[in-house]
Amino acid sequence: MNKNSSNIMALAPNTFNKKETVCLFGTGDFGRALGQKMIQSGYPIVYGSRSTQTSSLIPKDAQVMSHAEAAQKASIIIIAIQRQHYNFLTPLAEILHGKILVDVSNNLKINQYPESNAEYLAQLVPGAKVVKAFNTVSAWALQSGTLDASRQVFVCGDDMEAKQRVMDIVRALGLTPLDKGSLLAAQEIENYPLQLFPMWKFPILLSLGLITFFFFYCLTRRVIYPYVYENQDFSFSIAISIPNQICPILALILLSLVYLPGVLAAIIQLYRGTKYRRFPDWLDKWMLCRKQLGLVALAFASLHVLYTLIIPIRYFVRWKISSRIISQALSNKTEPFSNTNAWISDSYVALGILGFFLFILLGITSLPSVSNNVNWREFRFVQSKLGYLTLILCTAHTLVYGGKQFLSPSSYIWYLPSAYMLSLIIPCIVLVIKFLLVFPCLDKPLTQIRQGWERNPEYSE
Amino acid sequence: MNKNSSNIMALAPNTFNKKETVCLFGTGDFGRALGQKMIQSGYPIVYGSRSTQTSSLIPKDAQVMSHAEAAQKASIIIIAIQRQHYNFLTPLAEILHGKILVDVSNNLKINQYPESNAEYLAQLVPGAKVVKAFNTVSAWALQSGTLDASRQVFVCGDDMEAKQRVMDIVRALGLTPLDKGSLLAAQEIENYPLQLFPMWKFPILLSLGLITFFFFYCLTRRVIYPYVYENQDFSFSIAISIPNQICPILALILLSLVYLPGVLAAIIQLYRGTKYRRFPDWLDKWMLCRKQLGLVALAFASLHVLYTLIIPIRYFVRWKISSRIISQALSNKTEPFSNTNAWISDSYVALGILGFFLFILLGITSLPSVSNNVNWREFRFVQSKLGYLTLILCTAHTLVYGGKQFLSPSSYIWYLPSAYMLSLIIPCIVLVIKFLLVFPCLDKPLTQIRQGWERNPEYSE
């Protein structure tokens, strides 16, 4: 849509004189793209540049003049220049006095400089009102109009009115301003576009560690052991059988790690007898990445489902089934139908399906647009009640799958239990503690503590 | 991100003097959390409290004084106190005269009191401008900054300017205010956080009823009948076979119930010859929960897909197939390939896959963030055209699955038809009526009626 309007805009200069002139220092990619976008939105633009020669790349309706001249034409000056060249502004301090300077700069590394670019700018030009904005938007996004990545523009600054006027410009460009407070937030805002999924780092590193451990664990039991003792080559199970054992294990462990901090917090609160003392830092951090842990668990559960559904298509499985049938046919005996086996097989599959189904529901409600449309009670109902039900179903799925193997010595190869037994440790601990916490003798004091009651009020810091 | 800014905020008191002082009555959890958040956003905060002793829990930058003193310091007073203690405000009526009182309270039950808390507050302090706000936000969400559940803050009040100023505070805290009108909307706003999926109640209760009915229906046909007459134990089919029969039946019935009110409305409009008379109440309510009905139907369809894909892994299925193969091998005869069977089997599976695929598409477009990005014509195209195509495909899937069973007497156990036959009744009715409505003799008058034409204009109420 922007395309058309940009083409026809040039024909209608009379529509522009309603908005105030904005000055842009810097004619680089970003300066040009932002200027073009602002002209389309009806702002008269004046560029301040070292060379006042009009380049063909600069938007047609913009004027280009010296920095000093350009700054005098407008009360808002956008500094689209890299931080290392900011010192050219010092001689202009007098002209810039009282004006609004918008810092749009980004750095190459997180916390590259001791102070943020915007604060540095405020030090260089003490008389100006510095506002940080637009650093999360790329030149390319402005030009193409495809703002698929965030439309959010973080804005901060010490002067309320200056900030308000910059936020008005942001809104006029069809973007969404978000007030982040005083200029002290600039560091944070400048770090934001350099982040790469910071909340996901812990869950993903944890998963990689667990994958490595369980891969070698399963490799030992399923490939190395038969090769050493039976001289059989099961190396092909690296492709599917072993991943399909690792995925459900990780899904179950990570899902239980979503609920472990909650029960730990309850124990700490019960022990302390108050909710007014801060949790240890690691517990706080753990609690804040529960959503990400849960989604990584869901990813592994989904892979497990795909790996499982594909089983009947595998060459190995088809060969094994057909050779067993042939040997039965040749020896003229049929396996009798076992009702117990049918029950075990059907019920662990059914538990898995229901658990996965609820897991998907949890995943859908964690989508931002869905969780924005539920109230707090509904969100807690889904994430807590349905979440625990999911954990119970998935744990039961694994327990029934194991069946009688627990007690059979043949499943302890090299004294190593089956990998799925290891995966059951944390979920069972979580469920047992949660079960205990439901009893009135523990639930009642916990509820009181959470409503503000304190066992030893003098304890509070 | 809030964390950092809150830590550094304390160092920069000069950035705060731009915003007006706000007074908070009540130093409970919510009062403290809200105060902390407001201080972070640059508002000077004064607490009004019975005991003016500063507790360690109260935000450091806030002052604590008596209610009367605190109220005099600010023109906006947030009442973070439970409704039953509101009467302490009566003696303060003079000081509060003309001030903005923000009611943030919630109740424990829907419609707990005859009038809303905010209206009760307005009666107690008649000279004040009462605004309802912030009741949908929890203390925990404010503290942790993880506003996963709604950022929406419903605001209502009789004084426009007071409401506007409260909405500015809401925005400054990074939340989204939503103006709900006059103070009469307070009841509704206070009920909102107590709701638990009100729109989903009908579809879920209906599903539970249908599940119960079809469970016993299938149990009779598949477990009790063979046990009574053939003394065979098929109880294991409770785990998968019966759910996999109930799920598609419910998916189909619920999907057809999404489209039934539309055709009923068309019939009513055709019969009445006008669109200007209200539909019966039940039809209105039914129409408003069509989206939820459809999503529940999609959930059952997804379960049906999972249950179906898992079939070849079941012990019972593997045993049945291998014993049939062995008996054929032993009797030295091979079943000839039937092209008809191949066609029937492949086409009902293909119809099911395509139907499910379109169903998933419908589900995706009902996500709030997706439906916000399509225009009205596109939304109707997807929900109506693609929706009917889904219904046609799913009905055809069931019809072809049934195949020749309809006429075979052996499928009527104890005179009960197969459960899937029952599931076809409503979809077929909907499709037949819809098919009739497409004919010009019905479509033309209907279109005219929907464009405002009336057969008997004097009929309109």
Place this chain on the structure above:
Amino acid sequence: MNKNSSNIMALAPNTFNKKETVCLFGTGDFGRALGQKMIQSGYPIVYGSRSTQTSSLIPKDAQVMSHAEAAQKASIIIIAIQRQHYNFLTPLAEILHGKILVDVSNNLKINQYPESNAEYLAQLVPGAKVVKAFNTVSAWALQSGTLDASRQVFVCGDDMEAKQRVMDIVRALGLTPLDKGSLLAAQEIENYPLQLFPMWKFPILLSLGLITFFFFYCLTRRVIYPYVYENQDFSFSIAISIPNQICPILALILLSLVYLPGVLAAIIQLYRGTKYRRFPDWLDKWMLCRKQLGLVALAFASLHVLYTLIIPIRYFVRWKISSRIISQALSNKTEPFSNTNAWISDSYVALGILGFFLFILLGITSLPSVSNNVNWREFRFVQSKLGYLTLILCTAHTLVYGGKQFLSPSSYIWYLPSAYMLSLIIPCIVLVIKFLLVFPCLDKPLTQIRQGWERNPEYSE
């Protein structure tokens, strides 16, 4: 929620006198629905109508008078009348002078008139300030309150203050105004509700073309050839086997077409030695529909997964497997287990699963609410790095699936190679070029060009 408030609103007329009176010309469906909604939001409404007789359909709290009288009561007049009747406004020009006229009209066809309705209105009443708004909202959505389709209201107009006041009304109704600039944008805004997925047209037409081609290609190889030469009827493979061959082919081709324009652009930039010359138009358009191409590819990949997982349930497959087992049993020989086959089968399945899993991740991050919550770096990481990994995995999946068939002459029926070989052409080209572009001798100049360096600066237009 709106329902309740509308019922109780009528009891509280005193809450309305704060907002300014708004005049509505036209008492049709839309005029009535908008008036009702505005009354609920606290605006006093005056209808201007040819007949001043109050109809039962007009909201109760609204007054109805002649056009001239109504216009005098308000400074904002909403024209809820069809364009062809606009000329009745000419005699009112004097009364309308200086007032804000809101054009809410829509057309029946895209670009139906040479100028937009709003511009036509501005010509008819030159002294008025015309604002375009509300055309994307339907009467039904206003009445029912179920604004499932977009809440966005596009607003444009030449007078800033008039536009601002209309946007305030939009916000008060609970809708989201979006400033599209001057009145020249009205054409675009009027076309918007008439569009039917314009960005999806090219990907869908391309898919239909490719489907047709590959359908007849596969039909020839799989149905016609065996019928002609071996007199075998494989027509049933039209239902599943052929779609399951077409779907993965289309998924792979479309996915590679998402990444082809990127490498073409790199080649063009390297050849030209500058990034400051516009790409050819077709490349620009292609780049803008990459998201849609990718999502259509994902749809085909999902269908392929469903078709594949259903394989073991098909009658044809069961019959083939059991007849092979029986013939082996009867001839008393068992096929030996082939480790190579196990590796090939398991690894192509595993590659497919991982590719599909990443593809789903890409699809989820393209949901508007998810992509709004990631920064630019994260968005590019997912869409570019993970995207290429997906393409590599899917191409490898197809290559391993093919296995040794490439060189086997028996797979060239009627000199036609297997369809999947054709599908590998574009992905392999994309991956080879991308691989070459990673080498420093090409990567270094490309990075420089993208940072603004030019080989022949005089080249720039």
